[in-house]
Amino acid sequence: MSRSLSPRLLTACLVLALGAGTVAASGPASAAPAGAAGHSRLPDPYCYDEPWNPDADLSDLKAAFNSSNWMRTLQAMYERRWPSGQALAIAQAHDPYWDQFVNKRSFEGFAESMMVAIHEETHMWDLDPSRTRWDVHIAAWINRDQQELRVPLHGGFPRKEILPLIKDNLSSSMDNIYLRDRTQGEYRLQGVLAEQNAGLTGLPAVTVVQEYIHGIGAGNARDIAATNLRYLLLYLRVAKDRHPDYWARIKAEPKLRDLVLTQFLRTAYWLEKSAPYADKLGSKDADRITATNYAPENIAVLEEFTGRQVRLDDQKHCTA
Numbered sequence: 001m002s003r004s005l006s007p008r009l010l011t012a013c014l015v016l017a018l019g020a021g022t023v024a025a026s027g028p029a030s031a032a033p034a035g036a037a038g039h040s041r042l043p044d045p046y047c048y049d050e051p052w053n054p055d056a057d058l059s060d061l062k063a064a065f066n067s068s069n070w071m072r073t074l075q076a077m078y079e080r081r082w083p084s085g086q087a088l089a090i091a092q093a094h095d096p097y098w099d100q101f102v103n104k105r106s107f108e109g110f111a112e113s114m115m116v117a118i119h120e121e122t123h124m125w126d127l128d129p130s131r132t133r134w135d136v137h138i139a140a141w142i143n144r145d146q147q148e149l150r151v152p153l154h155g156g157f158p159r160k161e162i163l164p165l166i167k168d169n170l171s172s173s174m175d176n177i178y179l180r181d182r183t184q185g186e187y188r189l190q191g192v193l194a195e196q197n198a199g200l201t202g203l204p205a206v207t208v209v210q211e212y213i214h215g216i217g218a219g220n221a222r223d224i225a226a227t228n229l230r231y232l233l234l235y236l237r238v239a240k241d242r243h244p245d246y247w248a249r250i251k252a253e254p255k256l257r258d259l260v261l262t263q264f265l266r267t268a269y270w271l272e273k274s275a276p277y278a279d280k281l282g283s284k285d286a287d288r289i290t291a292t293n294y295a296p297e298n299i300a301v302l303e304e305f306t307g308r309q310v311r312l313d314d315q316k317h318c319t320a
Contacts, residue, residue, distance in 0.1 A: 040258050041258055042262070046319045050083075067105070070110060071093060084144040085114075088121060089121075092124060102117050111206070114209065119198045125139070137152050138190055140263075148255065152256060157238070158185055159178065159185065160180065163175065163179050165237060166234070171227040206281060222286035223282050223286045225286075229263070234298075260305060265317045
């Protein structure tokens with residue numbers, strides 16, 4: 001599979017999830033307590049991080065791996081290396097769609113397939129109709145300790161409207177799918193945020209098991225994370241410049257502002273943690289896209305929307 005085909009597979013899976021109208025039910029979610037109306041619930045300053053241990057021994061799990069114990073292996077693997085992945089796997093353990101995403105032929109193939117599997121199971125959790133009402137409010141699995149619920153959306157405008165702001169070809173393979181496609185291009189803020197969250201969650205899923213990845217099935221994980229953040233930032237710019245009434249409505253939603261800030265800092269966190277393995281988890285375009293995400297006009301709209309200043313030094317996962 002070429003790198004350019006991987007986003008197409010992910011898109012097909014998302015369309016399937018949306019078109020079906022139902023996804024597997026899972027356990028109850030936890031969410032950060034609501035703050036006062038209009039005010040952020042996040043600390044100031046705020047740094048995104050989460051537990052992970054890339055050096056935990058997995059040799060026994062690899063030796064015992066087979067096509068029938070893959071779910072136990074998945075949960076044990078992430079219990080040791082990335083507890084958020086274990087928690088998501090437990091929450092989604094009974095989802096029948098797992099089999100479509102998991103490679104059970106070898107432990108190496110299994111590890112590589114986690115980019116797609118965790119990406120899609122994040123969609124399945126986020127888009128469960130018990131949590132999400134399309135174009136009205138969204139849910140987002142962030143990590144083991146943070147799942148956002150009923151984040152208001154107020155509809156929005158088609159995400160294809162951001163295309164004029166993309167002046168390069170760095171994300172062209174994804175642009176052709178998510179922005180130029182007749183159906184995908186019409187998705188509004190719900191589509192932007194859903195894809196951003198799932199794409200980002202797929203990055204730690206393979207970062208923490210990178211030494212077992214020898215193929216190209218996870219070879220665009222960093223590109224996907226960087227590109228989906230690009231789309232979110234550009235969507236905010238178009239909202240402010242072309243849809244001022246909508247901009248005012250979403251800017252008045254503290255849960256949405258907090259989600260955008262968290263996702264920006266979370267992307268910075270995992271792009272940094274995955275950088276030593278960039279040769280197998282992304283192309284050189286991932287860092288180029290990231291550089292454009294930090295262009296002054298993008299940082300300006302992020303800070304205006306969230307009301308927080310972000311750090312631009314070696315602590316990009318923090319606010320100032």
